[in-house]
Amino acid sequence: MSRVRVRFAPSPTGFFHIGSARTALFNWLYARHTGGVFVLRIEDTDKERNSEEYLNLIYDSLTWLGMGWDEGPKVGGNYGPYRQSERAAIYTQYLEKLKAAGRTYEKDGAIYFKLEGERYEVYDEHRKKTVTKVKVAPTVIEDQIRGRVERMEDEDFVIVRSDGNPVFHFVNVVDDIAMEITHVIRGEDHLSNASKHVELFKAFGAPVPAYAHIPLILKQNGPGKMSKRDQGALIEEYQRRGYLPEALVNFLCLLGWNPGGDREKMPIEDVIRLFDLPQVNQSNARFDDKKLAHMNMAYLLEVPADRFVAIARAHLERQGASAALAADPAYFREVMLLSQPKIKGLEELPAYTAYFFSEDYPVDAKVRDKVMAKGEPAARLRELVAALPTFDFSSDTAIEEAIKALAAKQGLGFGDYQPIARLAVSGTNVGPSITGLFRVLGRERVLARLQRCLGAL
RNA sequence: GUCCCCAUCGUCUAGCCCGGUUAGGACACUACCCUUUCACGGUAAGAACCGGGGUUCGAAUCCCCGUGGGGACGCCA
Numbered sequence: 001m002s003r004v005r006v007r008f009a010p011s012p013t014g015f016f017h018i019g020s021a022r023t024a025l026f027n028w029l030y031a032r033h034t035g036g037v038f039v040l041r042i043e044d045t046d047k048e049r050n051s052e053e054y055l056n057l058i059y060d061s062l063t064w065l066g067m068g069w070d071e072g073p074k075v076g077g078n079y080g081p082y083r084q085s086e087r088a089a090i091y092t093q094y095l096e097k098l099k100a101a102g103r104t105y106e107k108d109g110a111i112y113f114k115l116e117g118e119r120y121e122v123y124d125e126h127r128k129k130t131v132t133k134v135k136v137a138p139t140v141i142e143d144q145i146r147g148r149v150e151r152m153e154d155e156d157f158v159i160v161r162s163d164g165n166p167v168f169h170f171v172n173v174v175d176d177i178a179m180e181i182t183h184v185i186r187g188e189d190h191l192s193n194a195s196k197h198v199e200l201f202k203a204f205g206a207p208v209p210a211y212a213h214i215p216l217i218l219k220q221n222g223p224g225k226m227s228k229r230d231q232g233a234l235i236e237e238y239q240r241r242g243y244l245p246e247a248l249v250n251f252l253c254l255l256g257w258n259p260g261g262d263r264e265k266m267p268i269e270d271v272i273r274l275f276d277l278p279q280v281n282q283s284n285a286r287f288d289d290k291k292l293a294h295m296n297m298a299y300l301l302e303v304p305a306d307r308f309v310a311i312a313r314a315h316l317e318r319q320g321a322s323a324a325l326a327a328d329p330a331y332f333r334e335v336m337l338l339s340q341p342k343i344k345g346l347e348e349l350p351a352y353t354a355y356f357f358s359e360d361y362p363v364d365a366k367v368r369d370k371v372m373a374k375g376e377p378a379a380r381l382r383e384l385v386a387a388l389p390t391f392d393f394s395s396d397t398a399i400e401e402a403i404k405a406l407a408a409k410q411g412l413g414f415g416d417y418q419p420i421a422r423l424a425v426s427g428t429n430v431g432p433s434i435t436g437l438f439r440v441l442g443r444e445r446v447l448a449r450l451q452r453c454l455g456a457l
Numbered sequence: 458g459u460c461c462c463c464a465u466c467g468u469c470u471a472g473c474c475c476g477g478u479u480a481g482g483a484c485a486c487u488a489c490c491c492u493u494u495c496a497c498g499g500u501a502a503g504a505a506c507c508g509g510g511g512u513u514c515g516a517a518u519c520c521c522c523g524u525g526g527g528g529a530c531g532c533c534a
Contacts, residue, residue, distance in 0.1 A: 189529070419494070
């Protein structure tokens with residue numbers, strides 16, 4: 001059996017979205033699973049809508065998600081060029097084959113693909129005009145996911161526009177033949193195009209590739225498939241929001257595929273080992289950003305310290321958190337490691353850590369009122385200020401012991417000091433443990449903040 | 458309008474192919490536990506086989522019809 005060759009064939013006409021990423025992913029997984037070749041082909045035949053910016057976004061997004069391509073732009077290969085805009089000569093050559101076989105004709109300056117059969121006219125309700133149809137037998141599509149699908153392809157269609165540019169159906173099939181693509185894995189929206197493509201393959205006398213039409217991703221709210229305009233549709237957005245690519249990939253794997261049983265979070269190596277086309281679901285899946293966020297959190301929790309500090313810094317750079325970036329690296333690291341187990345996503349980081357990097361941090365009025373309403377916070381604050389110079393700041397447990405000792409002297413508990421101390425040093429009631437907070441902020445800063453809070457009472 | 462695809466908790470899904478399960482898991486939601494806050498974590502609860510026929514001793518599972526959802530019907534890709 002010959003080596004599997006799959007391709008991801010996006011057109012650079014818009015932002016790279018989640019549906020495209022999933023199609024790319026399933027192709028990539030199948031290539032890796034079978035030891036095949038993953039080809040990236042750029043379908044840029046629509047000169048009006050293409051842009052270099054979108055092209056680069058495709059490269060960047062695939063790279064970010066960890067889907068390297070074996071052949072394609074930038075890496076080359078034996079079947080290039082890999083941009084359709086550079087393959088005109090090949091299309092001319094294949095068009096000649098079709099012409100020689102008597103399978104084309106010209107009308108209104110465009111070249112049509114001619115189906116074989118008797119012609120007749122019929123009024124089309126949808127298009128509100130009379131069209132010419134051809135009496136044909138149904139085209140059979142053998143789909144790896146859906147099984148045998150029959151579709152009537154009974155109208156000639158344009159393969160070269162009147163401006164001389166070839167059309168998607170034509171170039172797509174020509175390239176799949178020329179690049180010896182063995183499996184076509186794409187969205188179900190192409191299932192109705194597949195009959196056109198099968199007829200073209202047959203007209204060229206080329207073997208028809210194995211098809212696998214994967215289910216679509218439906219938008220989270222409202223009807224229809226997810227489109228570029230929908231909330232959460234753009235890969236770029238997740239990159240900007242500091243999502244971990246491996247979490248997004250894991251989530252995407254599970255949208256329309258699963259290894260059977262209960263496994264969800266799993267390393268990509270395991271997915272590659274278990275992935276196969278027949279296990280892909282047949283029904284569309286609705287996008288769920290909560291589940292994605294949860295997956296991201298689960299991955300974030302496991303990121304090794306050094307990498308976490310690095311991605312946290314990168315994220316804060318994106319957010320322009322200058323105070324944090326200007327801080328001492330060792331201090332920055334301590335703050336990030338204190339935050340890692342507590343946050344749900346990198347997005348929370350700027351607000352979550354703001355008070356570590358500035359004395360001018362917001363104080364939550366509701367929290368303040370709540371804290372001040374209970375017990376004798378002012379007295380506790382005074383005791384803390386008085387005792388703080390004697391505290392051992394060398395570790396969280398040392399600080400904990402010190403606070404407990406102070407509390408015991410008053411016949412109180414740790415919990416009587418915690419809320420007011422937290423409010424004083426952070427202005428809020430959420431965050432890392434108060435002992436960690438003290439240790440990382442340091443005695444001087446904690447003392448200053450406690451005193452300032454006391455003065456404001 | 459025509460054609461094609463699909464149908465299990467609110468959502469993602471296991472189970473279906475090869476009929477017999479207390480129909481399992483995850484996210485979300487609720488309660489409790491853990492706890493120095495907030496999270497994490499743990500436990501528990503609620504929550505589904507779209508409807509109708511058929512085949513069968515027995516149907517989520519096989520067949521048909523309805524309904525619902527999705528897609529396609531471009532000189533876009």
